[in-house]
Amino acid sequence: MSRLQRVAGRDPRAGFRAERRDCTTAVPQGLLKAARRSGQLNLSGRNLSEVPQCVWRINVDIPEEANQNLSFSSAERWWEQTDLTKLIISNNKLQSLTDDLRLLPALTVLDIHDNQLTSLPSALRELENLQKLNVSHNKLKMLPEEITNLKNLKGLYLQHNELTYIPEGFEQLSNLEDLDLSSNRLSTVPVSFSSLSSLIRLNLSSNQLKSLPAEISKMKRLKHLDCNSNLLETIPPELAGMESLELLYLRRNKLRFLPEFPSCRLLKELHVGENQIEMLGAEHLKHLNSILVLDLRDNKLKSVPDEITVLQSLERLDLSNNDISSLPCSLGNLHLKFLALEGNPLRTIRREIINKGTQEVLKYLRSKIKDDGPSQDSVTETAMTLPSESRVNMHAIVALKILDYRIIELKEMVSDVNLSFNKLSFISLELCMLQKLTFLDLRNNFLSSLPEEMKLLIRLQTINLSFNRFKMLPEVLYHISTLETILISNNQVGSLDALKMKMMENLSTLDLQNNDLLQIPPELGNCVNLRTLLLDGNPFRVPRATILMKGTAAILEYLRDRIPT
Template sequence: MAKQSSVKSKRKLINPVFHLQTKEEDDNQLTKGMIKIVRRTGQLNLSGRSLAHVPEKMFTMYELTEEDTAKYIDFNKEPEEENWWQFKPLNYLDLSSNVLQEIPGKIGMFEDLTALNLQDNNITSLPPEICNLTKLTKLNLSHNKINLLPMEFYKLVELQVLSLAHNNLEKISKNFADLVMLQQLDLSHNILTKLPPGMGFLVRLTEINLSHNKLIELPPDIVNLRGLLKLDVTHNDLVYLPKMGELAKLQFLYAQHNNIEEIPDFEGCTHLQQVYFGNNYIKEVTTDFCENMSNLKILDLRDNKIEQIPNEIAMLQHLIRLDLTNNDLTDLPNSLGLLAHLQNLQLEGNKLKKIRGDIIKGGTMRILKHLKEQLDDEDLESVPKVSTMQHEAKTFPDKYTIKHSRSLNVTMKQLTSVPDDVFEEAKLAEVTIVDLCKNKLPSVPNGIQLVAENLTELNLSMNAISEIPEFISNCIKLKYFDLGNNLLSDLPECLSSLVGLRELVLSNNRFVHIPDCVYSMVGLEILLASDNKITDINVEGLKNLTRIATLDLTNNNMSHIPPELGNVTQLRTLELRGNCFRQPRYAILEQGTASVLSYLRDRIPK
């Protein structure tokens, strides 16, 4: 996304090089019709108009001319109709995607502004008068050339969403800690070497993006951000991370492309779902890490120096994806075979000696089956929590268990059906998670309709399901949906209503193409469709998925990769191995997603 925006900016600057608009031409962009709309709505959009100056007319658009007065004043009207003076003050202003080099101090007159968008310009500094915008809650300054924020900036204490991405910031004042209402902060793509003390005071923060800077450490008080859900520190120079246990609500940690040598202490981070440590110098996965990550679903440890995986890895019972590409592994623990939910295991670039090559080439399920067959009592004793689960005789959980966990977990029971009364108990308990993986279900149990309205996670993987019923579209709160390892070849169009879905697993089925309904799931961040029979990629459909970060199309039947896929720059992880195309070559694929996308973009016909 960032590179795409940058390209647009360069293209936009071609015309101003030859003809930079005059102040008069910029003024003419603000027409009388637009001024009427502004007075009525309080909103002004001047985005993408090649403005070289902020129109002077903007600062007088609320002043009444003689023509206005003659038009609006009518002494024959009843008093209650004489409301011509009741203009709505400006509360939203969009000046993005222009060629502005400066913002005049007069901007401070719009004291009712709550949202200001200045992204994608050539702004180098902000006027001191910006401090007058005391009601501002959203400010976007990304894709400019700002290298220093004025001290007055830190008086914008009502800011909730702030983006300063893609600028030239080298440092930030300690007064940044005064912005205590911040909830989302984006400082990515700058040249920051350190963050100021006091960041821990921003306790309302839920998302921080610090990627693509030059940070060598994080301030110790960052662990005070106990409401933080997402932290991105990729592409920095970090050698270590502080003890993360205080970040009890943290769900997503991105720390790829640093110099980190050890996995930090995560004790207390019980909500962590995704951890990315790719491209670092980590040598060991510790037992403590495995014991504390009970809810982890994605673990990325590719391109590190790991020599051994402990038996306790089997304690990550919710793990869906494990990437160990390009490490120093020579063997795998048999206990990996106990990971009931593991759908994607990446092992390329290791020198595994005790597992035959044909087993590794057979894919994740073949590897896990082999490891499980090698299990012995010693392996099970090393992970007692798992062995207890494996020998649990009871088929369905009792009422207390369902109510206490708010989940219905019935895995590896060889079930061909689930009684409706089980779902009735689940409905009374208001369960949000249903996990029926690793059974022999030929169809989706009808009882799921009873709990559909509250479901956030639904796992139907590793069954014999050939069709998905339309009532699944009623699961409007669904965030995670796993249909891997079934007999599916299509999905009903009505599933396009699942716009809140974040992760969809279609791996190991019979899909010839990605179903059309998927491209309407606009909240989708992860799409796993490996080991199918997919023959092509619908790039236009993927462009609708503006949040898509991971796309796995490993082991399909694609003979051609469209160059236009390179424009889907929101992708962080793209897996294409195991297809029959000639380009990109394997050497390009090994260089990672960014290189593959760049390679494809370079081949788009001009």
């Protein structure tokens, strides 16, 4: 009967017919009725400029049905129905929230991302049961101190706002496991962050950080640390003591030295591309026993040490766009699935070998090793042999015109597929079932389209479509959010959708050389995550060659300046 007691003391104005009529227009009564049963209400994308009162008072007011003297079945007795625990009001036009938020004390999830909020109400402190708060993609300039009262909060998502600092007392969020502060205007990280002892994932990318506090190493449970796109020149040595760290992203900073990680025995991915690192030494590698991915692209490396062979778990190595002139032959003994070497002045390996892909390069390097006996890594393997490892190599099978291969049998293990230099005119839908696929090489075929089902490749990072017959960038690629590299040179591509490409937040490399582009859309300049954009060999008149020669940043800036205002 507690619900009845609450209703007895409610605001008598809440039942005004005009108010109910307005609420019905914004929120259908059927939706409210369902929310009283489930405890969940989704008002996403309804063009709301404010939250209707009936939403705040859903657990306070008598439902419209009761006022109409309707009979309730045992399953619909409103006074026995559940409090609202999940409220989604994202993708609207909200500029503020009222203190009526306190009328929903049972909320565990509040999702208000993609609105126009500039502040949060102080009543937020009364949501003591809240476990997930998503306020990303708004216009917050500061956080209310009351947010530190949310002791049960596990996930806090504040990315894409205008925050310049973190309030005092933030460390009181002792149960916080996932914190996203990316794409704000933070210049410092409070030392008190070290007290967030439950934190597992911390995203600080796309801010203005020049340093990290040494105390961050006290986050003993932290597994994922993302500091991409900042102004970091050094990393505190204490970071090497983070024993639980598995993923570390330091791309697009100003690092000149690769840190050492003696205690990070679980580190699986290290991304330090697009920095100013000049040297890679044995001391930087010897402790990376579990490393699977090492990204060193777009640095100033001149050599790779022989000691790289200690990385026996390494699967992906990106050395593209450095100053490397030769590679150690011992590199061939690694079990790499992907090796990127583009953009280096290599003199010891012929370009035609590099163009054939990772396995051909490794095979060539192994052949150069001076050894008394055959290499243990040399394995006689035919093109159609069922692989024992997680790659499928059907490179240069002259007779292969279609892909009719029981790839579905390998869907739980395959991450790397090479179908280059064949005569494929279409892609089998079976290929789209490889949900662990990260690298796909389809160059030098007869392809002119890709199946829509390829959007199921939810882990795909690199696709090579060069030397095919595409007349436009395949539509499905815009829907693969994980893509980092698209190589589609030497086709007949005449257009691309810059607005859709802007949504591909992970895309950093786009090769459109030698196509039929008559114009480059200025909106492409808004794709600020692009670090390598190759446009040579197209018939467009602008940007001129002098701009292209200045590199990607200059091209993007030029395009942005031409966007109509």
